[in-house]
Amino acid sequence: MKRIIILICPLLLFSYADTLAQGRFFTKTGHIWFFSDAPLEDIEAHNRKVVSILDMGTGEMAFSVPMKQFQFRKSLMQTHFNENYVESDKYPKATFKGKVTNIKTVDLNKEAAYKVRVTGVLNIHGKDKAIDTVGVLEVKAGQLLGRSTFSVTPQEFDIKIPRLVRNNIARRIDITVDIVYEPLKGNSL
Template sequence: MKHLILLIALFHFHLADGLAQARYFTKTGHIWFFSDAPLEDIEAHNHKVVSVLDVSTGEMVFSVPMKEFQFRKSLMQTHFNENYVESDKYPKATFKGKIMNLDAVDINREAAYLVRVHGVLNIHGRDKAIDTVGTLEVKGGRIYGKSTFSITPQEFDIHIPRLVRNNIARRIDITVNIIYTPLTGNSL
């Protein structure tokens, strides 16, 4: 009986270890946005993005704390959080998606791979389907993910007052730069 319990325990740990190797994780992902406007460019960076990538299925999730976006001017940050994205009411943006061409990625070979990602971005309580391209680079036991795509405030029911509407570009570029490490029991 002791041998059977030991065998089951070893199988369980081996299985859990295999599952952990299929998932990669970060708590310090970097997402920033840029708005090229006539009066003043608007740029904000967030280095507290949490993301998990499952390389066996291609599924990925992101959680972006809205109050962690840092602006060059504190007044911009205040307006962003209080007037536009309403961070107290909608504290996080999320993305749930999947790599559509996962068969083009060899996680065991160090190289850069072009990927197509499809999913749903939620900002300000509104969902929008996103279909974009990016790169995954396997290097040194890590996976480096990069992508850039554009959105509009209107797609997420973010109202820009007429007085400042010309200060913000109609389309806002969002750049994602993530360094994933293998998910282990100590990662969370």
């Protein structure tokens, strides 16, 4: 009987570690912000209502970003952003569907920061754009943290900027992603 238990225990531990490695991670409170460095005034907005899921088995990931949840320093900026630029009533969400192409390099059993490559399609204002960027997945204190920064232009998403304010907005806008994932369905780190 002891021999059977000794044989089964390592199998169960291996199976448990494999389940974690193949697990899904989720958040409803992800943080995305953008920054536009312009000559007249910097524009920055934060959104802490980002939903994301990451499948550690396949590397597939998805984001859903409610556009009206971006918070600006000035309420007039927020109004212009929602009504005139991204047309939040017509296009209420931005989405990203993609993949961490080197997900197998991330070891959930070892605390470390892992450089990852993310590819996929970002949809803003009803327009798709292919994204290929680097980021970091970090296993730390029982959590899975995700971070990345990339740049886009309003023109890539058919966002029209009136000539009168064109110099107030940078040609390239930096987007930063900062996510704390939690295990989905009982998985744990």
